[in-house]
Amino acid sequence: MxxxxxxxxxxxxxxxxxxxxxxxxxxxxxxxxxxxxxxxxxxxxxxxxxxxxxxxxxxxxxxxxxxxxxxxxxxxxxxxxxxxxxxxxxxxxxxxxxxxxxxxxxxxxxxxxxxxxxxxxxxxxxxxxxxxxxxxxxxxxxxxxxxxxxxxxxxxxxxxxxxxFAEYIRDVKDNLSKQILSKRGNIGTEIVFSQTWLYNTIKNLKYLGTNPSVGHLKNIFSGKPVIIVSAGPSLEKNVHLLKGAYNKSLIIAVGSSINILEKNGVIPHFIVGVDGSAPEARIFEKVKSTKPIFIYSNIVHHRALDVYKGKQFWMNIACEYPFYNKFYSDVPVFRAGPSVANITLDLVYWLNPSAVILVGQDLAYTGNYRYAKGNIHGDDPEMMAELEVEDTNEFIVVKDIHGDEIYTKSDLLLMKNWFEDYVGFFNKDEGIYNCTEGGTPIKGIPNISLNYALQKYCTREYNMDDLLKKGYNISSDINLEKFNQFILDTTTDLNICKKLSKKRIDKTYKLFNAKDKKNFSRKYREIELLTEELESNNSYKELIIHTGNQYITTITTGVHNKINTIEDIQEKRNVLLEGLIKQYLYIHKSIETADAALREVD
Structure with missing residues (x-):
């Protein structure tokens, strides 16, 4: 048998x-x-x-x-x-x-x-x-x-x-819950930001001619201990120790931690930004030093690149648009994650570090604050992140590293889950240490003090300024001829997409509003043919189809589920057309967003 x-x-x-x-x-x-x-x-x-x-x-x-x-x-x-x-x-x-x-x-x-x-x-x-x-x-x-x-x-x-196998079953169910939670978080983020990401990506194309890919930095900084600094409130407890680590490790500030470090007299070697929202630009606008290398995702808010005057390198994240290989070769792709710290961890492992140290990674409201003092968000009353303890409906109670109860939120738990899944699945649970002196623990990453970590893992001296200069001297290796052709082709394609998309919307509305749905199959086939022509367009495949993809899929799933509960054929058709109109309007706005951004590229 x-x-x-x-x-x-x-x-x-x-x-x-x-x-x-x-x-x-x-x-x-x-x-x-x-x-x-x-x-x-x-x-x-x-x-x-x-x-x-x-x-x-x-x-x-x-x-x-x-x-x-x-x-x-x-x-x-x-x-x-x-x-x-x-x-x-x-x-x-x-x-x-x-x-x-x-x-x-x-x-x-x-x-x-x-x-x-x-x-x-x-x-x-x-x-x-x-x-x-x-x-x-x-x-x-x-x-x-x-x-x-x-x-x-x-x-x-x-x-x-x-x-x-109770523990195994519990772990599987927990992971299923994490995946569903992550998916909901991703869809919510995508609905809000996907067209902003598209706009930023195209606006930032102008920098590809001068800014090199992060792929050139691997050999320069390989084999050194790396400290990833986040802006959690516990950063206040050990930020002073980072001053002595400048020539003993590669210090990477993620997000708004750069502003906190500067106010405490610490200059990192790298600063990393991936957020496409306007406040991200304010973070880098307020950076005084031009010494750190700015590593950014191409979806980062375009003003961040305009205002930061130091050396800039771009990196490609798995969730970004897949056209860079047209005019670049051998570009590394990093795993997407719910926070800049998550993405930076994958970048750091690609650098081949001798040890990885996390600082300021509370993932909770330590002392009822989300960020350490000196963060850029605290300058704006509308973005103040202090927790009002009496208003805890949106918060989740978990145990902190000391076993005491602490408040957190679902977005912070998504980041925590990503860390735990990453180190567990990719067997990265050796050589990585959480030196955050508060917040919730990260399974698979042991907590030790930063002072101990520096004494044990950051003992060798490096001339980091000389290494940074090597990075400053790297220039973009873009194929300008292919890049310029891409811009021309995309401009032409987007004009075609706009016309096809507008025609498709008009036909779908007309069919939906028609009282007599005679010849429905023939008219619906006309809409399908427009869709096929639109989806065969190169720029549509490279730009538009990746914008709001999960959102579009969610609409499709919802429509199919609803249709399966309806018996009346006319009602089924109306539900189908309503869903298509919702999708087509979103797609048309994405095409217009891409076209507008491309017109602004110098």
Whole structure:
């Protein structure tokens, strides 16, 4: 039986087959036991049975009968065991998708030896996730949701797994919650800022001719300890120690921490900015020193590049527009994250540091403040970040590094989750230390004092000014001929896009407002043809389609879900057209935004 199943896995689960065949020689945590009324069960070393030792088939039937689905399209089950419930489940819920999460590779191997799983391994509606870290499981399920492959989940677990793998199940559910929370946060941010990011990206094109890519800095600063300084309130407790670290480490200030450092007499080597909002420009407008190298994302607010007079390098983040390789070669791409500190951590690991030290990363309201004194936000009464303790409805209570209760917010927890997932998934939990003297802990990053970290990991002297000068002397290596052609082509394309988009909106409105929807299919096909022509446009594919993509997908999903609950054909059509109008208006505004920004590029 095992050979039959492994043969099917060769095509459908090749990586899992390799793990099954290579890594189970010395594993014997379970013993196969004959049940009283036929079939097998498994018994672990503690004497617990995975299935009933009397009648596992009847137990499986009762398990499936306990399901109480509403409108969920997908069933997620923790635990396969020997798979007795699979034929019963497929018979009862033939149209449902099934995700089976089996934490134990040994249990899965035992199942392959006693049951024929070939039809389930081939079934496109069934996915087996075996012996995978909770973060990976969460990421896979989230990708299914993002790709609209599943809409809602019904979750169950086998009783044995609920007892023996409780921590694993909890971690998977936590990661699913994080993914959903992150997705909601990303969609909210995208709705508010995506067109601003597009505008900034195009406005900042003019700097590509003079500013080099950050890719040139790796060899200069590789192998040195790095301190990432954030603006959390605990920065006040140890900022004075950073003065002595100037020639012993690479100091990187993220966001508004640069203003705090300057007020305390500390000059960092790098300053990093990625925020596309106007307050970001104010941060760099108030920087007095031109000594630090400014590393920025191309979505950063365009005025930040106008006002900062020091050396500037640009970096490419995974969420940005994918056209830079047209006129640049070998540009590194860094992982996106909910904060500049998250993104900077990926940048730092790319630099190949000897150690990474986090400072000012409270991720909570230490002392009822979000930022340390001296931050740029405190200068604006509307942006003051002091916590009014009596108004705590928007806040979440967590434990701080000392075990005491502290307030935080969901956006700060997104940043914390990103750090934890990053160091866990990419095995970066060695050589990184959290020297923030307050706030909430970050799982996988031990807390130590900054004084201890400096004495242990920042002992060698470097001539950092000489290293910075090497960076100052690097110039842009852009292919100007290809860059200028890109500008010309994009200008032409966007004019075409505007005309097609306007025509598409007019036709969709006309069809929606028509009292008599005769010839609906023909008229709807005309709209589809305009969409196909628009989406084949190069600038649309490079710029517009990436603007508000999650927002557009959310509208599409909402429309499809609503249509599935409606029986009247005319009402279905109206819901469809309403959703399309909402999408098309957003897309048209994005095209106009790109066109306006391009006209302002010198």
């Amino acid at each position: 095992l050979d039959v199943n492994l043969e099917a896995m060769t095509k459908y689960y090749p990586d899992l087959k390799v793990r099954i065949t290579k890594h189970l020689a010395n594993v014997n945590d379970f013993t196969r036991v004959q049940s009283k009324f036929g079939g097998y069960t498994l018994q672990n070393k503690s004497g617990l049975f995975v299935h009933s030792s009397y009648n596992p088939q009847r137990e499986a039937g009762s398990f499936v009968e306990s399901f109480s689905l509403n409108n969920e399209d997908t069933i997620l089950i923790f635990g396969l065991g020997l798979g007795y419930y699979l034929p019963i489940l497929r018979q009862k819920f033939q149209d449902k998708k099934l995700i089976v999460i089996e934490p134990s590779l040994e249990i899965f191997n035992e199942a392959l030896q006693v049951q024929d799983f070939t039809e389930y391994l081939k079934d496109e509606l069934i996915v087996f996730l075996v012996d995978l870290p909770p973060y990976i499981v969460g990421t896979i399920v989230d990708s299914f949701i993002n790709e609209n492959k599943i809409k809602s989940l019904y979750i169950k677990q086998l009783s044995f797994h609920n007892r023996m």
